[in-house]
Amino acid sequence: MTETTTPTTARATVPATVPALAARATGVGASPVREILALTARPEVISFAGGLPAPELFDAAGLRAAYDAVLREAPRQALQYSTTEGDPSLRAAVAARLAARGLPTDADDLLVTGGSQQGLSLLATALLEPGDTVLVEDPTYLAALQVFGFTGARVVAVPTDDDGVLPEALDALVAAERPKLLYLIPTFQNPTGRTLPAERRAAVAEIAARRGLWVVEDDPYGELRYSGEPVPWISSYPGAEDRTVLLGSFSKIMAPGLRLGWLRAPGALRRACVIAKQAADLHTSTVDQAAAARYFADADLDAHLATVRAAYRDRRDALLAGFPAALPAGSDWNRPDGGMFLWVRLPAGHDATALLRTAVTHDVAFVPGAPFFAGDPDPATLRMSFVTHTPDEIAEGLRRLTRSFG
Known part of the structure; x- marks a missing residue:
C-alpha cells in the first residue's frame, strides 16, 4: 500500500491588537509649556515662555572643578551604585543651609x-x-x-487673590471635600510670581493641624529674592511639623541639567518615598550628587547667587518698564519680589492662546495662562518669564509683542 500525504494549507494569521495603554496614560495631556518650548526652539525667537535659568550665568567653571575633584579623588565611589536616600555629604550640606535659613533639619530628614x-x-x-x-x-x-492626574486624584482649586490662597475658603473646602493633601508654591509662585504672606502661612498650618491633611510646600524659587524680607516656610509654623513636606531644587541655584532636588518629610512618609524611589530609579546619579556636594564645600554658592539675583532683578525691571508701552491699555500685571515669572491679565475680550499664534509669527512667545487653572480658566491671562534674556533682548521681545496686538 502506498502512503499518501495531503498537503496542508498554511493558515493566514491576523496579528492580534496589542493591549491598550493604561487609562492614566491617555487621560493626562502633554504640558503646553513643553510643547510651546519645542515650537519656539528657533534661535531667532525671543521666548518669555520657559522658566529657563540664564545659561550664561551658570558657574560652569565651578561645577567642572567639582566634577574633576570627585573623579580624581574618588572615582570608584563616584561612579558606583549608591544608596537610595542620597549622598550623606550632600544631604548634610542641604540640611545646614536649611538650618541657617531658620528651619532646623538633620541630614536624615532629607531624601x-x-x-x-x-x-x-x-x-x-x-x-x-x-x-x-x-x-x-x-x-x-x-x-x-x-x-x-496620573494618580487618578480629583483636583479641586482653592480660591485665591493677589496674595495666594484665601484661608477662609481653604478651611471651608477642607471641611467639605476632605482632601488628602494641599499643594502650594508659597514663595514666588509658578505661574503668578506671588508670595503667600506670613499670616496666611500660619493659617494654613493651623487648618492642616485642625482638619487633618498633608501640606506639600514646593520651594524651587525661594533663594531668588530681589527685594523684601524672607517669609518663614509653612513647615516652620506650629502644628505643621508632622504634616508638611518641603520640596527643594538645585535647578535654579546651580543648574537644571543636574536634575537634583530633595524632599524634607516626616519619617514614615519619607520612608514610603524611599521605597517608591527604589521602584522608580534605585537612586539619583551618584557622580552628580558627589559633584554637587563638592561644589557646596569648595565654591561660594552665596556669592554666585548674589550675581544671579542682581542680573535677574535687572531683567525683571526691564520687563516691567516695557509693559506700559507694549501691552494694550487696561492690562494689569504684578511686581513680584523674586522668582522667575510675572503674571499679566489683558483687557476683557483678549484671548492669550489666540494671541500666541500671532506672536510666534513675530518671533516672540509667552505662555497662555489658561492651562494653569484647575478651575475655570481666565483666557486673558499669560505668564511671562524674565530670566532667560538680557534687558536689551527683553526690550526687543516687547517690541515684537506689541506688533502682535496689531
Missing part, C-alpha cells in the same frame, strides 16, 4: 531626588489613591497637575 519634580511624583505615589482629593492654588504649576 535626594531627581529634581523636585521627582519628589512630587514620589509623594503622589506614596500618598494618593485613585479618587483622593487634592487641593491646589488656582492657577498652579502645570506639571503638578500632570502628576496628580
